Amino acid sequence: MEEGQGSDSWPGYVDWRNKPAKRSVHGGISAAAFVLVVEVLENLAFLANASNLVLYLVRFMHFSPSKAANAVTNFMGTAFLLALLGGFLSDAFFTTYLIYLISALIEFLGLVLLTIQAHLPHLRPTSCDPSLEPCLEPTGSKEAILFLGLYLVALGVGGIKGSLPSHGAEQFDPSTPRGRKQRSSFFNYYVFSLSCGGLIAVTFVVWLEDNEGWEWGFGVSSASMLLSIVVFLVGSTLYRNKVPDGSPLTTMAKVILASICKGNGSKTASNAIVSVATSPRESEKAINEEMKTKMSSSIETSTSLTGELKFLNRAAAASPSGHNQSLVCTVQEVEEVKLVIKILPIFACTIILNCCLAQLSTFSVQQAATMDTKIGKLKVPPASLPVFPVVFIMILVPLYDRFFVPLASRITGIETGVSHLQRIGAGLVLSIVAMATAALVETKRKHSWARVGHPEPGNPPLPDTFLWIAFQYLFLGSADVFTLAGLLEFFFTEAPMSMRSLATSLSWASLALGYYLSSVLVTIVNKATSKHGHAPWLSGRTLNDFHLERFYWLMCVLSALNFVHYLFWAARYRYRSQKTHNSSDVPTQE
The missing domain is CATH 1.20.1250.20 (MFS general substrate transporter like domains)
Structure with a gap:
């Protein structure tokens, strides 16, 4: 039941x-x-x-x-x-x-x-x-x-x-x-x-x-x-x-290996593959009874192979006599592996966003330290800048959940207001805006530095308030509300039930890879910009010697290109609800 x-x-x-x-x-x-x-x-x-x-x-x-x-x-x-x-x-x-x-x-x-x-x-x-x-x-x-x-x-x-x-x-x-x-x-x-x-x-x-x-x-x-x-x-x-449900990595390895082995197999195997693709019921007869029992007891079941990633369909074909029968895969296992492979490009497209987040958390504090950090009579430590996105997220989340989602649901007919991919995409767009804002604010800061006569470290701060820096944090905070929550929900609902925790963990893996990529990117930029006797963009005695605004513009361009890349995959993605009819756990985002 x-x-x-x-x-x-x-x-x-x-x-x-x-x-x-x-x-x-x-x-x-x-x-x-x-x-x-x-x-x-x-x-x-x-x-x-x-x-x-x-x-x-x-x-x-x-x-x-x-x-x-x-x-x-x-x-x-x-x-x-x-x-x-x-x-x-x-x-x-x-x-x-x-x-x-x-x-x-x-x-x-x-x-x-x-x-x-x-x-x-x-x-x-x-x-x-x-x-x-x-x-x-x-x-x-x-x-x-x-x-x-x-x-x-x-x-x-x-x-x-x-x-x-x-x-x-x-x-x-x-x-x-x-x-x-x-x-x-x-x-x-x-x-x-x-x-x-x-x-x-x-x-x-x-x-x-x-x-x-x-x-x-x-x-x-x-x-x-x-x-x-x-x-x-x-x-x-x-x-x-x-x-x-047992190791999801083992299932993935078995399906991929079976599709490779059977793809290079005999003509008999090839005929079996055609039979599977055209008549799923015939392919089910080739699956051993233990596998059928496991499949039928699952909450989520697939009874036919889809046309996506067709090369994996070979894994569900009956192995010819004399071949390793341990490589026989159920239709359910093949379809689960397809689901995981399909979400990986979406995961890859979020790494640049987290790279932007890592860069801002590194340089923005140093920028604020050169500016006026007073709010009235209160002097705010530059290291407290993360308070701005945190507070903004705490305000934005209830507004999004209580007001935006019900309003958008009436317009789109989607229970969550907008689809998961639309929500992730909105976060990626906000990251582009955040980097453009960061570049403009840094340009303004450098102009102020030039106007006051290039002050040395230890001198009074620039007259500009550090609240200008808060704008880029606010855009990134908004991006976090859309992208992180959207990613967690997308991976959870789209991944097979047997792989939900692993798939949800991809959200955190994206954050880790963003941090690692940020360090690599700084090194690459400095090497590329130091050729022909020029000073590297991100080096110098003080932050004022950096060309940080150029680096931010570069990140803005990379984020825009990444968004185009994301649109390519998002436009081709089909939600499980568009092809699954007897799963009790499918999102209604058709």
Whole structure:
């Protein structure tokens, strides 16, 4: 019986005790609310240290600025890339419930280790005055404790990011319009929860670290992480947890290998392929009984092969006698692999957006430091610039979910207001606007610098207010609301049920690759612009010697080209609802 067809059971789901889940008890808004609160606490713990970590490494661990920057970039990139591992384990072997708990405990242990090191002077390098003597970096056990703590945190963050979004989204019934709307709202408020945690992190906790000591910052993060575990456990009786379906990577490898082997096979195999393509029922007879049983018990089933990615259809053909029968693939497995392959170009098109985000978070703070940072009598630290996009996201998400979506739904007939791909595309357009704005603001700043007679470092700041920098942050914050929430929902709804957590993790992998690409791009630009005796765009004694506005224009052009590339794939993408009729979990975006 399909979901929503009169049964109190949730097929394919269990409760926290591994017993069959029930509609009357498990899932719904109440269960998802616990997930949102947990995300506030978890992101607070993560960002409180990540946003200020470079300062800790330079001032207290005596790293050089370049080594500290690389350490932070590697830490952030690794944490987000490990979301793929968390998503894979959630789909293949464990429930999202268990993966979250294990990952949260790992992150908590890492934070406790960092707290102990920050509190005990003998676990840190000896204090020194860099103007009088060289400061020694941590070595041996001190360095080992630092990096063990950091990468335990990274491993925990990866597991949480790879499991928690899909765990929350699984709480809603996708067979009803109300359930689909609630699930879409969940992704919007998931981004809202990220921002809530980030706001507390970059204000209160960062102030503690700068004024009371880093042991306080790490300590608050540890307490927040522990509290998130408690909150998550309190909601245990409400959660429904998807039963793992085995390794999705194994399925993908088998389908691709089978399509290659059978494509190079005998004439008999070729005839079987034609039979599969023209008569799906005949191909089903060639599938062994164990596979048929597994397929028929699945909530999502495909009964015929589609015409997309036709070369993979060969994998569902019966193997000729004498060939390896382990390469026989069900129609369902072939169609699931097609779904994953089809979403990869969309994933690739979001990396440039995250590259823009990484560049702005690097240079914008330095720009603000040369400008007037006063708001009335209040002097705002340049490092607090991230407050602007965070606050803007917190304002924009409720407005988007409560006002824009219902209004757009009446016009478009789409439950989510606009389709997932339209929403992602809107975010990409906003990233282009953000980079153009950044280039114009930097041009204005450089003109002011020229007008006041090229002031040297340490002189009074430029007369322009740093609030000009806030505009590019606001556009990027808007892009985040559209693209991150849109990506999470798109990957979750379009991926096969057996690969949802892994697919959702691609959103975080895109962020990691954006950070890595930003470092590579700076190196390439400097090498390319330093030829023929010219000074590199992104080097000099001060930021005023940089040609940062040219770099921003370059990023604007790359973002525009990336958007054209995105339109190519988005225009050709067919949602599952356009070709699937007996799946109970398909988006209604036809």
